Structure formats: structure tokens, C-alpha cells
Amino acid sequence: MRRKRDAQAEAETRKDAPLRSDAQRNRERILEVALAELTRSADAPLSAIAKKAGVGQGTFYRNFPNREALVLEVYRYEVQQVADTAAQLLATRAPDRALREWMDRLAQYAMAKAGLADAMRRATCSRGSLAGLGHAPLTSAITLLLAANEEAGTVRPGVTPDDFLLAIAGLWQIDPHSDWQARAARLLDLVMDGLRAGARQR
Amino acid sequence: MRRKRDAQAEAETRKDAPLRSDAQRNRERILEVALAELTRSADAPLSAIAKKAGVGQGTFYRNFPNREALVLEVYRYEVQQVADTAAQLLATRAPDRALREWMDRLAQYAMAKAGLADAMRRATCSRGSLAGLGHAPLTSAITLLLAANEEAGTVRPGVTPDDFLLAIAGLWQIDPHSDWQARAARLLDLVMDGLRAGARQR
């Protein structure tokens, strides 16, 4: 008896249960449209996204129970793309060059997807530190970069990914219009100096 | 003729035109309630604020044409309070101690008014860099602090208030629950190190 109920519960919450192919297509279309719309405007109406994706409201809510869930999924996927470039940079450059170039790419990303980042902040800010969840994919990339630099003596020991993320938080506050390149560069220079302070190598 | 029209236009847009005393009271009550409600929850309904302040919807909108206007006014007043403490700190401490303690106070403020800060971000993020407007009162305080430190050789020359604000942007991203004290301290230490790098005195 107990077994049967457990099995049922498991089947119900199974994330990788195969979706019917039309459902699968719907989900992908929603994500695709959502990326475009949210990037353009952080407060794009969900109803507009559903309509552009060619699905009913109900279908939309079947896939994403609320705005937060949708934004989180879109955001995480995009952030993952940037995170994945860290390993490649580390393989082809000196650790401190790799770190700095990775940050530049992150800045470029933050500017290109400013609308999406705003949507992320708004969807999550209300419920405490859910913002952290969006950055989760970045953490392992940052860990990699920091470890390499620490070993090379170009960053002081003991800096955590959390420290790093807080230090570069200003990136997401820069207006994508105006001269964001200069402002971002000055911020990142300052952060690099802060990270270097107290390192072996000077 | 021309004169008359100009005079009329001036009178209409005059900011310091004396308000009728009941209107004045209404405005103050709205601000008072808004501070309390927005601090508690960033998305407090405006209608609830109007009701708690004991005014009709129309009166509310006569004073604040939209959510943004209200949030901006509340936020700026509160931020001003912190900004004003900079001069006093500079008069009683060494420049670098004053700078650091001022940042600590800013952190305390950011945590206490986290809801208000969220409201500010949401109201402004949509329209580009309006966020800058909210921080305007901080700029002069920061200019003062940076100048004193530059002269004392404890901060490298050329750092602008904008650089500084971007560097500490992480403060507003820290969750007021959990151990914000530790996280804020680590961030501010890092920023101080970054500011010191390249200064005369080491």
C-alpha cells in the first residue's frame, strides 16, 4: 500500500517524464519567445508571450506556474552560456588575463540582455535572495577562475564566489545606452585591484 | 501679452506655490505611510497606501502622478539622511576611517530599508538609468569623502563618485536576513583595497 503511494507521488513529480511531442514543442516555443520579449522589455506581459508563442493562457501556466519560474528558466540558460566559456579562456591564457576577459564577456552579456536581467531582479527581489539562484550557474565558473588565479598568486587567497559576485554587482546597474564600455572597464579594473591586494605576486 | 502668458505659465509650474493647509497635511500623511508600507514590502499597493493615509485615489494621484514619483521622493529623503552624516564623520576621524564607517552606515541603511530599495529599483529600472537620480544625494557626500582620502593619500587619484557607487552596488543585493554583516564587511573590505591600490600612501 505504502509502496504504491510513493510510486505514484514519484511519477507525478518526475521532472524527466517524457512530454507529449506537441507539449514539448509548445514549451520550447514559449521559451524562445520569452527570451526575445523579455530581453526587449523587462515587463513584457505574459499574455503577449503566450499569444506570440501561439498557445492559450492555460498552456502557458501549465508549463510555468508563475512569472518567476519562466524568467528564472530563461535567465539561467543564458547565463550558462557565459559561464561555459570560462574553462576555454583558462586553457588559452594566463589566469589573470582569463579572469579579466571573462568579466568583460559577462559585462557584454549583461548589457545585451539588460531587459532580461531587469526581469530577473524584479521577479526575484521580492522573495529574498532568490537572485542567488539565477547566478548559480556562474558560481562554478567563478570558482574555477579564482582557484587558478589564487594558485598563480594573482588573486589573494580566500576570496569566495559570493564575494566576487557582490563586487561586480554594479555591472547590472549600468545603463546599456550611454558609454557603458568605459564605466564597466573602470569598475572591473577596480575589482581586479581589490582582488590582487594581498596576493603573493605583485 | 507675451509677458502675461509667461507669468501664467510660471505660476502654474511653480513648485513652491503655497499649498492649502489640508493639502499639505495630506501630502505629508501619504509620504509617512508610504515610507512604512514600502519599507515593509516593495510592492505595497498604492491603493492601500492611499487608504491608510485616509485620502481618496484622486488625491493620491494629484500629489504623485505615478508610482515612480512617490518612490523617488520617499527614497531620496531617506538617502539624504545617510549622506548628511559624511561631513560629521570626516570632522572627527581620519579620512580612511571616516570613509569606511560611512560605508558601514550605508550598509546598515540598505539593510533596514531593503524593501524601499527594491521598490526604487523596480520603479526606475524600466526607464534606463533613473536609478542614478535616486542616488543623487549620495554623490556630494561621496565626493567629499573621496577628496579627503585622495589628499591624504589613502585612495588613488581619479576615482569618481560613479565608480564608487558601482563598486558598492552589491550592498543592495544582500539579503537582509542571513548574516548580512559578514557579507557586507567582506565586500567593503574588497572595495577599500581596490580604492587604495595605486595611492601614494601604502
Added chain:
DNA sequence: ACCTGAACACCGTTCAAGT
């Protein structure tokens, strides 16, 4: 000159009815 509150528009979310 200023206030009130009903009315309107818009958006997120739900749900009964379909296939």
C-alpha cells in the same frame, strides 16, 4: 482649489469545456 470614490483598462491566474 481641492477632494472623493466609482469606473475603466490592463494583466496575472484559474477553470470548465473541449480534443
Added chain:
DNA sequence: ACCTGAACACCGTTCAAGT
């Protein structure tokens, strides 16, 4: 099992009617 779209709830904003 999944979809649709009308219906509902909620909130921001406006405006005709009052004092």
C-alpha cells in the same frame, strides 16, 4: 494528457461630481 479561451481578481489611473 493536453489544450483553449472566457472569466475572475487585483491594481494602477482617470474623471465626473461634489465641497
